Amino acid sequence: MSIIGIAIGITTIVALGLITTGMEDSVQTSLNDVGAEITVSNSSSVSTNTGLIDSSIVEEMKNRTGVIDAAGGLTVTEMNMDRLKSRDSDSSSLATTVVGLAPDKLYMMGINDVDGKIYENGTRDAIVGAEYAEVNNVSIGDDITLQGKEFNVTGIFETGSPFVDSGIYVPLDTLQDITDNDGVSRILVKTGEDVNDSAISDKIEEDYENFTTLTSEEISSIADDVLGILDTATLAVSALAIIVGGIGIINTMVMAVYERTKEIGVLKSVGWKSRKILTMILGETLVLTTLSGIVGSIFGILIPEVGLRLFNVTDFALGYSPKTFILAFGITIIVGIIGGIYPAYKASKLAPTEALRYE
Amino acid sequence: MDDNQIVNENAYPDDEYIYNETFIGEDGEEYYYEEPLISLFDVVKEYDKGMVKALNGINLDIFEGEFVSIIGPSGSGKSTLLNMLGALDKPTRGKIFIDGIDLVKEKDLSQFRQERIGFVFQLHNLIPNLSVFDNVQIPLLPTDMSNKEMKERASEIIRAVGLEDKKKQRPNKLSGGQRQRVAIARALVNNPSIILADEPTGSLDSKTGELILNLLMEMHERYNVTLIIVTHDNGVAALAERTIKIKDGKIIEDKYNY
Structure with missing residues (x-):
């Protein structure tokens, strides 16, 4: 019984730990920066679809000091009208980002490995991100309709960034044409390497007053902010888990030892010293909490894993980190010792006759 | 009992009182004081902030090797007195000396209990999840005996109380009489000089009770253990060499039976 009581506490700590670490991991990969160090866009318009930059500027950018490429x-957004009409709960994407990019520049989005074939300029070929392919059930050789035109999927890529992997990439000139x-x-x-990205980006904003720039450093600092907020939230959830789990463990231990008050009275009446009794309880607590720790960890893994499968959650994975388990075990042992030693200490200070009277 | 032994006469000695010295009595004969093993001086035990007086001024000497029964109605304080003698509780006032140890002053009585006292409780007080053997072995664990010695000693005493074949059983598989024998074995295992038994036959039928009493008396005779039994049964009390009657926390009679 005690093992179950303590294991429930540990299950709480481990399960919530795995979920919060999983959340951190997934946000972290989402915010992973892409190949290019600086992204320049037109600040005169809110929407990137209408506030376009003249193509000639691209060459100007290439020729600036410190810039290699x-x-x-x-970028256009493709709405899935069928999905809107049908109102079915089908899982295809409602809106997809379609990016026109020259095939030799795909590396700037972090697209390096493509399963299949990369498109060529001027063709009606497209490559799609792995996440898009999975959600919309698209494979190589399929045709998809973009801006009312048929495109043939020649390849599928995976970068690890969900933003990029949920998109479609097509030749720039084709998209411009359509x-x-x-x-x-x-x-x-x-x-280039060893150049100051922010100096270059500042210079661009200075020279072109309509342009705003975003460096990858800025992106990662935004990512850090988001992660910081998430960290705090995680800490709050963990603290809650520890309090809830901890109270359960302490309650179980206190009850288990109180029930043994009479036994402690017997031990004292036959000449056991208080210290020896406390050492015995301490040893038993360690064994009990370790066993409960193992049982609780197993359930702490099983319950959220089974839950994820039961509700068919595919885009979220639990974050396994030793920290979670060390924390759960540490808390359990400390709280278990407090919960076990306190009533044992009290019982050992009672006169044996009083301890023996305890029922 | 030795004829010229003075027992319980003016049991409250002054400081100069010296035991084991001879003196000449009023009849001209030579007497001597034997130092008692247990001495109680004006012992009072109160509960509930003085509302209940379980013991109300007990003065008592008990000598080594005696078999004493304490008798009285329930609530008279006899169990409280036994608990005081076994150092299981401390008096509110008064002094208790056992073999020169001041039980009131002594802070850590565990060693005293471990070395001197064997306690047989009315309700056995065995630990339910331990085997007979482990229950008997408990008092030996805090000693510096080796594992082998402990095992030998526990086995020997279990054999002496006739439970050799029940060694590995849990107490709940035993009859009341068998459990009481386990409790006696546990009380005897550390070779105590005093056995205190609180209604040892109280929860047993008369035949089993007789067996238990015989066992205790045999231990008393064989090892010269001082045996003190609390009972409310006159028949049991009469078996003892000396009977002390208690009522309302006071000794109302103290007599030798033969």
């Missing part, structure tokens, strides 16, 4: 990208645009919605800028 630059590429223009055109949408009747000359410009690009943003320019990806790759800088």
Whole structure:
């Protein structure tokens, strides 16, 4: 019984620990920066679809000091009208980002490994992110409709960033042609090593007053902020788990030892010293909490894992970190000792006759 | 009992009182005081902040090797007195000396209990999740005996109370009489000089009770253990060499039976 009581406490701590670490991990990968160090966009318009940059600027960017390469990208959003009409709970994407990018510049989005074939300029070929492919059940060779035109999927890529992996990439000139645009919605800028990205980005904003820039450092600092907030939230959830679990454990231990008050009275009446009794209880507590720790950890893993499968959650994985288990075991042992030793100490201080009278 | 032994006469000695010295009595004969093993001086035990007086001024000497029964109605304080003698509780006032040890002053009585006292409780007080053997072995665990010695000693005493075949059983598988024999074995295992038994036959039928009493008396005779039994049964009390009657926390009679 005691093992079950304590194991429930540990299950709480472990399960919530795994979930919060999983949340941190998934946000962290979402915010992973892409290949280009600086992203330039037009600040005169809120929407990147309409506030376009003239294609000639791309060449100007490429020629700036410290810049190795630059590429223009055109981004449009493809709405899934069927999904809107049907009102079915089908799982296909409602809106998809379609990016026009020259095939030799895909690396700037972190797209390096493509399963299948990369498109060529001027073709109606497309490559799709792994997440898009999975959600919409698309595989290589399939045709998809983008901006009312048929495209053939030639490859599937995976970068690890959900933002990129849920998108579709097509040749820039094809997309410009279809949408009747000359410009690009943003320019990806790759800088050389040992150069100061923020100095270059500041210089760009200075020279082109309509442009705003975002460096990967800025992105990661935003990521840090988000992670910081998440960390605090995680800490709060963990603290809650520890309090709830801890109270359960302490209650179980206190009850288990109180029930043995009479036994402690017997031991005292036959000549056991208080210290020996406390040592015995301490040893038993350690064995009990360790066993409960193992049982509780197993359930702490099983319950959320089974839960995720039961509710068919695919885009979230539990975050396994030794920290969670060390924390759970540490808390249990400390709290278990407090919960076990306190009533044992009280019982050992009673006169044996009083302890023996305890029922 | 030795004829010229003075027992319980003016049991409250002054400081110069010296035991084991001879003196000449009023009849001209030579007497001597034997130092008692147990001496109680004006012992009072109160409960509930003085509302209940379980013991109300007990003066008593008990000598080594005696078999004493304490008798009285329930609530008279006899069990309280026994608990005081076994150092299981401390008096509110008064002094208790056992073999020169001041039980009131002594802080840690566990060693005293371990070395001197064997306690047989009315309700056995065995630990339910331990085997007969482990229950008997408990008082030996705090000693510096080796494992082998402990095992031998526990086995020997279990054999002496006739429970050799029940060694590995849990107490709840035993009859009341068998449990009481386990309790006696546990009380005897550390070779105590005093056995205190609180209604040892109280929960047993008369035949089993007789067996238990015989066992205690045999131990008393064989090892010269001082045996003090609390009972409310006159028949049991009459078996003892000396009977002390208690009522309302006071000794109302103290007599030798033969």
